[in-house]
Amino acid sequence: MTILEFIAKWKQADLKERSAAQEHFLDLCRCFGHPTPAETDPTGESFCFEKGAAKHGGGEGFADVWKRGFFGWEYKGRHKDLAAAYDQLLRYRSALENPPLLLVCDLDRIVIHTNFTGTVEATHDLSLESMAEPRNIEILRAVFHNPEALRPGRTSTAVTQDAARQFADLAAAMRGRGLDPAAVAHFLDRIVFCLFAEDTGLLPKMVFSRIVETSAGDPERFGKLLGQLFDTMATGGDFGLEPIRHFNGNLFDDRTVLDLAAADVKRIAAAASLDWSAVDPSIFGTLFERGLDPAKRSQLGAHFTSKEDIELVIDAVVLAPLRREWAETKAIIECLLTTGRKKAAARAPAKPLSAAALRKARGEAGSILHGFLDGLNRVKILDPACGSGNFLYVALLRLKDLEKEAILYGSAHGLGAFLPMCGPWQLYGLEINPYAHDLAQMTVWIGWLQWIRVNGFGFPAEPILRPLS
Incomplete structure (x- = not known):
């Protein structure tokens, strides 16, 4: 299951807490390549649903999901009080062996509270709609595979x-x-x-x-x-x-x-x-x-140019004209899907498009979107003094983010499935320092491979690395 399929499924789901919780969690396991509790631990000693726990202050309770050394997880119905659910987990946490992460979820949101000993708590509040964002994918992957990556202060x-x-x-x-x-x-x-x-x-x-x-x-x-x-x-x-x-x-x-x-x-x-x-x-x-x-x-310890500063330059020089083109492309597509025409008539049609007209409009809109994505794939970026590749990397990142935005837009509007095609082969750099030249190539490739990973697009084709011009 992909993260986009997960979001689509749970946007439509209207189940009660008890019937939804375990299926929701199993779907997350599938999204992030993690075995289910029964597959990992048939006895339930270290990873299970409904972990019995003694409450601090007396009484018995259950954590909906628990994995030793990773998390305690409490589900509530939609729009229920997640602060109360977190308080409930806090009462269980000693009996749960103080896991590093405490999570509460109402199917529309997942709230992750860090619980590392000797650190200030950090909270990550992820809405269902935002779970496909790269940073949120990274956070959820860490929940299942590497909680230490969410330790506060470790950036x-x-x-x-x-x-x-x-x-x-x-x-x-x-x-x-x-x-x-x-x-x-x-x-x-x-x-x-x-x-x-x-x-x-x-x-x-x-x-x-x-x-x-x-x-x-x-x-x-x-x-x-x-x-x-x-x-x-x-x-x-x-x-x-x-x-x-x-x-x-x-x-x-x-x-x-x-x-x-x-x-x-x-x-x-x-x-x-x-x-x-x-x-x-x-x-x-x-x-x-x-x-x-x-x-x-x-x-070695001197100041370096931050990613945010580099983005200011890249957005003005590289992204601004591409974003203008994307805004124009979206306007044409939206007009097609509502009126059947690329440009709005003087007077809007009185009724929605027929099924046949909508199919025709979607076909034409899909071709227009394909043309925009093909144009992104043909963009060439040259840094005449590329140093160790930081500006080229950020330019590629912004290009990939725009490409992903367009792909998701097409999917949401029924225009077909498109694969991301932009990559390091669109970058060119001049540099006389051999140390910087070698590092520039590795910076760009590592950045591209990271982007693929955190955005859920699988592994690249082989050979994984190719020489850059």
């Missing part, structure tokens, strides 16, 4: 800064042993991408982390296994018993594994513990360039 900026600092120290240590700085940077680029690919499911079953664990700090063994993984990622195939997708994209053209010390493997192991799916591509390139380029290491 994508903080994760990216931590990751950049760790790799800056690793690069400095390797250069200090006389290794070529450019070779060090390219080698670490490959490791960074592996960590991202692992945490976003592009690599299977924590394969990189298992290499770190299996090598047990032995640099020679780690290097041998890592080289085998690089070889397989370059072409696709089997890595032991695990199938590996075809990545390529010139990142793995050079599969050399540099000589590592035990301290290097230890640093890589520490970096692997971070949530690489949460890195912020809008600052990723800048921060990693400062760490990997020895000429810029002194800038």
Whole structure:
């Protein structure tokens, strides 16, 4: 089930709390690729419906859904008092082993309260209509798979800064042993991408982390296994018993594994513990360039241009004309669907379109929408001094968001199903610094892969990476 199918189904549902709650939860499991309670835990010891719990202050009660170490979840009927439902969960939480998340839901809203020890509570209030938004998809995925990602104070900026600092120290240590700085940077680029690919499911079953664990700090063994993984990622195939997708994209053209010390493997192991799916591509390139380029290491803690500042430029230069075109396209489509004409007549028709006329109007409107989407797919964006790719990434993000808006509009108006086609191949950049050039490509690809993931559009076609111009 996709998130759009979930929203459509539950907009129409008019069921009582008891009959709706479990089906609603099972649908969410299907949306976010999570096994149901019975599939995960047939005994109900760690994941179940109707978890019996003693209330703080006396009495017995039930949490509608409970998963040990993840959440307690309380359902109420539509428009019921969710604050009271939350109070009820607070009374249960000790008996529920103090899960990190407490959720209440009335089928129209899901409200997520963080419950991490020693932190200020954060609340995420998601309406049914907003659940397809990228950030809300990310939040719900974290509920099922990684509650730690919702810990207050742990932002994508903080994760990216931590990751950049760790790799800056690793690069400095390797250069200090006389290794070529450019070779060090390219080698670490490959490791960074592996960590991202692992945490976003592009690599299977924590394969990189298992290499770190299996090598047990032995640099020679780690290097041998890592080289085998690089070889397989370059072409696709089997890595032991695990199938590996075809990545390529010139990142793995050079599969050399540099000589590592035990301290290097230890640093890589520490970096692997971070949530690489949460890195912020809008600052990723800048921060990693400062760490990997020895000429810029002194800038590591310096100010960087925020995503919000970049968006101001991109919206004015790139998005403004495209948004004007989209507004005009929507006006034509809406006129067609209500009058059967592209332009409104002097006097509106007295009655709605017949079924045949509406079918004809939808067919023509679908063609117009297809033309707009095809135009977006042919947009080319050039940054003549692209640095480490931050502006190109934000431009791609805004282009993809507009494309998604148009696709959802078409779906809502019965104009057919359209696939997102915009991608990094529409971006061009000029840059003389080789460190920045390599990072610009990785920034753009990581950003694009993140967008696909958080917007629920599955995995990209192979090869996953392609060289950029």
